Amino acid sequence: MDWDIIIEYAPRLLDGAWLTFKLILLSGTIGALLAVPLAFGRISESYWVRSIPYAYIFFFRGTPLLVQIFLVYYGLAQFEFVRDSALWPWLRQPWWCAIITFSLHTAAYIAEILRGALQNIPKGEVEACLTLGMSRLTMYRKVLLPRAFGMMIPAYGNEVILMLKGSALASTITLLDLTGMARTIIARTYTPVEIFFAAGVFYLAISMLIMLLFSWFERRYNAHQRPVM
């Protein structure tokens, strides 16, 4: 093991880690926002409203992320109307393709987590809101959604870690994220053992950080559930 090479290239790997971090932060946020309407559609009483998010979630959870990212990055260029559209300057950049794919992908998973949380809220709380004369909107805004967010924090933390691991696929569409940077360095130095080891350590450190962040967040957010003593 040649430690010098790791030290020499650590700053470049750190650059890659920063890109990885930006990828998961941005797509994690967009994905969470997309997940809210998906989850509500999923628990709708109307069969037709329910079936659309169901098909969406089934597709994004049932196919490999690699296929999805290639569909967006290479696939969209097949259509002339996409190439002629005003969005093309963005859609042809690997960065935005990765953001779009990861957001759509993680939204499907978060929607299922949110749905599970919403359906696990005790019925009595819904009844209590209705008895107090709350409108449906107030009930969701003030009671049910905050409750569901509290319940889904651990599962959401897991999903963010899965997203972190999935973000390595950005390297297949030429982005220099942590994995992409490692591959570029190795192509020059031919020291796969050292550089992949270092990249692995970076990933482990980021997942530990995410776990810590979420356990802190859960303690804060669910403080009312903490035992008194």
Add this chain to the structure above:
Amino acid sequence: MVLADFADQLLAGTWMTVQLAVTSLFFGTILGLLGAGARLSSLLPLRLIGGFYTTVIRGIPELLVVLMIYFGASVVLMGVASQFGYDEYIEINPFTAGVIALSLTFGGYATEVFRGAFQAIPEGQRESAQSLGMTSSRTLHKVILPQVWRYALPGLGNLFLILLKDTALVSVIGLEDLMRKTTAAVGFTREPFTFYLAAAFIYLGLTVISMVAIHSMERKSNRGLEVA
């Protein structure tokens, strides 16, 4: 229809994907059982090794594991071989590298599934087997393992669905699986959307078939039990 011209290629790729998934499932399950055994062991070093394995493998991207095995393992192997005076170039073929990487990943998660399943079996059952005079290996074989299977099956089923999708990553190191065959077809036809969408639906089909199989296995493993 261009898609039809490549049907045999896509089929060959699908077959490779299935072989890769099933082989990795086999070795991954063995790794998972060994990992769970280590984590539940009374020996501290074994517990530490088991914990280290699942923590590391679950925190590193699957793609990085695949690349590490493919590019890293041959360097390590060559280093070991040169100690014995063998200086030729050693290359691991993509299938072997894929099986190793995916088994390691599957095994890391399966370790936790099996550990949970072992712990879900009430201690009283072990004690009653003991008081009936059963040896511990017989208890394991006749009482514990059949139930571990039942508790572990839903978790293992989910892991297999993830494994199935992760096989696509092995195309990055050149295995002629469904994903790589699709990319080759895209190169010929310049119709990326059509072909990647077709590949997506083949993966969906494989997922559905696996879900049906898992469901029927779960039903079979729960026979004789009153389950809601």
